[in-house]
Amino acid sequence: MQALFSPGSLITVAGAVLTVIGSIAYLTDSPNLSLPGIFYGIPVLLGGLALKSSELPPARRLTDPTLLRPLRDLPENESLSKLLADVSRWRYGQKAHLESSLEALKLWDEDRPPQLESIEEIQQDNDYGLRLLFDCQGVPYQRWQDREDRLGRFFGPGLRAELSQPDSAHLLLTLLTTSSSTPPNSPPPPLPSRESRPHHPSI
Secondary structure: OOOHHHHHHHHHHHHHHHHHHHHHHHHHHHHHHHHHHHOOOOOOHHHHHHHHEEEEOOOOOOOOOOOOHHHHHHHHHHHHHHHHHHOOEEEEOOOOOHHHHHHHHHOOOOOOOEEEEEEEEEEOOOEEEEEEEEEEEEEHHHHHHHHHHHHHHHOOEEEEEEEEEEEOOOOEEEEEEEEOOOOOOOOOOOOOOOOOOOOOOOO
16 A cells, blocks of 8 residues: 555556547647647656656654654754655655665665665653664674664764564664763863862861
8 A cells, every 4th residue: 555655656657648548638638738638748747657667665663753752842852853764755766764874874675675664653661762674684783783873973963773683584673872872982071170170278
């Protein structure tokens, strides 16, 4: 059902309708409809078919969009919010969601790229997160583990990544914000200056 309302499907249907109307108008000697219908309908139809051939549907969203909206809209969760929006829309001309990111992380296989099947919003210890389920038969789990520390930093500041493997063909990547904890590698607080230190008169 979802595929019926994709942009590629809607453009294909619009092109087909225009072409049919133009053809009928041509056969019934109605030049005012036949010329625009055929002139616009055929290119739109061909464009829609081209989109359909390179269509990548959104990842299945497991969480009601309204459930964690207040948490998702917090400024510290902007990176995850953008990631969710990116994989929740139709893509064209790509083999998989997050294609450029996975290529940069060396987690890509040209013949069998990891396919994002579903995404779930979670709340864990007052932190917001996303749980992504990949079909990753083309990329060994060990390679993902080798990049676990980098995965969190790659998708946004203040994120940490957790990996698990529900079965041999799938991988779960959990990305969590760490807003409630001190960011890693943060400098220690400065010592108070001499002027600001309390003065205790000697007795």
